[in-house]
Structures are given as C-alpha cells and as structure tokens.
Amino acid sequence: MALERVSSNKAFGGDLIKFKFKSDSLGGLDANFNVYLPPEAKQTSVPVLIYLAGLTCTEDTGAQKGGFLRDASAEGIAIIFPDTSPRGAGIDGEDADWDFGTGAGFYLDATASKWSKYYNMYSHITAELPEVIKESGLPIDWSKKSIFGHSMGGHGALTIYLESLKTNSPFLSASAFAPISNPTKAPWGEKAFKGYLSGGLEEAKSKYDATEAITKAKGPLKILVDSGTSDNFYKQKQLLPENLIAAAKSAGHSEADVNIRIRDGYDHSYYFISTFAPEHIQYHAKILKA
Template sequence: MATQVLELLSTNKVFGGELRKYKFKSAALGGLDSNFNLFLPPQATSSKVPLLVYLSGLTCTEDNGAQKGGFFGPAAAKGIALLFPDTSPRGAGIEGEDADWDFGTGAGFYLNATNPKFSKHYNMLTHVTFELPQVLGVADLPIDFSRQSIFGHSIRLYTSSFDSVVFQYRSVSAFSPICNPINCPWGQKAFNGYLQGGVSEAKEQYDATELIKSHTNPVNILIDYGTGDNFYKQGQLLPENFLKAARDAGHDESQVEVRSQEGYDHSYYFISTFAADHINFHAKFI
C-alpha cells in the first residue's frame, strides 16, 4: 500500500515563520488531489507547536485566509501553527457541482455527504478533522496534536467541534458564521443537497444552535459578526439564535461570547481587523 505523500508546492517566509503549500491525494475526498496551506511559526524550528485550523468561507480556497486574514503576525507572536484546508473537493466531476457559488465546488460546508451522488467525495468533515492532522502527523511535522483549536469564516459555525469529548478542539471561534443553518437558505440548500435526510439529518449533527442546546460540558467559543454584513441582515447567520440557545443551556459569557461589531461587513477587511483577537483567544487554550 502506498504511503501518503505530501508534495510541497511552494514556501514563503512570513513573520519569521514559514508558509508551506502542500498537495496530496486525499482518501477522505475519494482520492482527489487536495491542497492546503500550513503556517509554521518561528518557534516550530525548536519545539512542537499547537495547531489552529482555519476554515474559509463560500467560494474560497486554502489561500484566502492565508493571503488576506492577517493571522501570521499574531500567530508568530504566540507560537501557533495555522492550517488552512480547502473548502471543498475539487474536480469530482459530479453533474451540477459547478453550477452555483453556494453549493458544490468551493462550498462543501465541512460535512460528510450521505447523498450517494456526493458521498464518495464530499467528506470535508473527515478531511479537516481527522485526515489532515493524521497526514501532518505522518509527515512528522513539528506539531503538538494534543493542542488543537479551530476557527473560521462564514460557512457554518463548526460546532460539532465544540464537543471535545468527540472532537479534538479546545476552543472554537468564528467570523460571521452561519450559526443556525437549518433555519437559513444557505444551510437548507446545502443539507438538502448533500444529505439523504436533508435538514432533519443535519439538525443532529451540523447545526450549532441545535447542538449547543444539549451540550452540557464547558465550551470556549468566540463569535464576531458585523452589523453592516448583508448576509447577517438577510438572516443567513442568525447569531442571536445561537446565543440564546447557549445561554439557555447554561453557557455564560465566560464560555460563549458573541460580539456584534458596529458597521463591519462580511469581508476580509472585517476579519483582519479582529484577527489578533481570535488568535489571542485561542492562545489561552492551546
């Protein structure tokens, strides 16, 4: 059996650390080539460093967060590695996967598809949560996998991950995330397309607001959204729903902080403004 091989596509020195772009054949994505970016802070040359995963939003690739997020300075200061996966499989060749910007290519929603049409390739949950750390571990990169957290932009608040009994992340944060996807158009479209059971199947696995209701262990969650964000205004994000569910379930401000940022929109200008806040938040836990 062939060993997984990471192909190094490029390296860039940045803030004293190194950004590496890799390609490999992803088993989780049905054998398709998949790219990711990995930032190793300067501290990684002498010791293992914790890992913070960044999930980019609709239409994005592994590059958007790396190029525009403004994460490297704060991450270098805190000695944190950053992993930027792609947002979907590429080149699966499934009919219609390139038709819409909010479904299919560039919009995998970080779930595992159960609709047979997509289930061979669209398994971004497994790819992000299990396959990439495993691949990095096999490659013997200087990462302490016992210290992992996750953050991201827009595409669903990655809340399966706050169940640290099942998943490995110590803290979760997001910029303008889709907090209650079963109740918004983006989420409904994605779930009805990717999942055999559609929205009702998603409710138990992929909806942050539903999941937090029955989650009793302590969590570490930070959310920022902008009041000038058109997707927020259109009801795609619904952070209030998540906040209420979290409070009702007994998660107070020390566990779940949801910040409304006056006048900011959905762009990377917003993200970069609060990049250091999020890195510093995770640094407390990893």
C-alpha cells in the same frame, strides 16, 4: 498518503508552506492545504489552529487575506488552512451555483449517493488531514489544537468543535467570524443539507447545526464569535447569531463561555476579519498554552 511540497514563503520569521496529497476522504482527488509554522517550530512542536474559510474560497484565502500570521508568529502557534471542498469531482451540477458544490463543501460528510464519494470535508478536516500531517513529521502538537473560521467556515468550526467534545480528542476552543450559526434555518444551509444529506435537515440537526448542538453541549465551553451589523448576509438572515445567543443562554452557558459579539458597522469581508484577527489568535493562544 505522502505530502508533496508545492511552495513556501517566509513570513514573520516563520514559513507558510503549501502541500498537496491524494485524499481518500475526497475520493482520491488532490487536496491542497497551507500550513504556517512559526519560528519556534524549528526547535519544538507547537500548538495548532485550523482555519476554515467560507463559500467560494480556497486554502489560500485566509492565509493571504486574514491577517493571522503576525500574531501566530508572536504566539508560537501553527495555523493550517485547508481548502473548502474537493476540486474536479466532475459531478453533474457541481459548478452550477456559487453556494453549492465546488467551493461550498459545508464541512460535512455527504450521505446522498450523488455526493458521498467526494464531499467528505468533515472527515478530511477532523481525521485525514491531522493523520497525514502527523505522518509527515511536521512539528505540530496535536494534543493542543483549536479551530476557527469564517461564514461557512465559521459554521464548520463551531460544529466540529462541539462534536469533538464528545470524543477523547477534543478541540480546546473555537471561534468564528460571521458564522452561519443556525444553518438548518438559513437558505444557504437548507440548500446544502437537502443536497448533500440523504436525511436532509433532520439529519443535519444532530451534527451540523451549532444552534441545535449547543443546547446539548456540556460546559464549560470555549467559544468566541464576532458578527457585524452591516453584513448583508446578516441582514438577509443567513447568519442568525441571535439564535445561537438565545440557545446558549437557554442551555445555561455563560457569556464568558460563549462570547458572541455583534460589531456595529462591520460587514462580511476580510477587512472585518483582519480587524479582529489578533483578538482571535490571542484568545486561542491563551487556551492552547495554558
């Protein structure tokens, strides 16, 4: 799966490069992603963060609006920005709703037959994309990897991190901005899981719900979460960070291991994300470079 270089932009002494390739996980469709390489990457392999964007977003959203690149450059860390879903599968109903189908892959592997050929973002993120990047020779040290994301991408980051702890190649830390923390009890998650998964909500609980997964996770964990009180989706009970807080506490995880902060007056936007972006980059950098 050869990478095709699409574009490149200089930023903070490093390079933001867009690539595409034919993705087996996404049914042979083109997969786009951006990678930011800090100045150190010219001399040596560097640690890596994967950023998962939210509903309706693309591989460009976090790279252009997140405010991550300056601090990634200062810390000598690469950031990979994948897309949020396959594009152009042509499945009936794929573009009927903004919160399901195109732009709304939910970072899972679909098991419902209608979606299972193309909608496999979990495998794309955790297996295919790292392997393609390794084969390309890009200077990334995959033994030092962490993951973060926003909203739907926050859900993805938390669940992928927690699931990775069961493997021989875990992510070292996870963080999230306004994640869908308990998706099997939130309208967005219910819609996605009943559509993509043949086993619906019961199938999702075992792998795709951070609140469920954290009760079974073995510590110590390395999780940082920020949500805002003026977030309309928080008010609509889509995010449910209080459920994640309660589950982590009941499982005996300390606040140092699972640090969930409710920020007064902040909303769901990239103004919120960019405000706390430096803290998230620095949080991961301390762990990745320990």
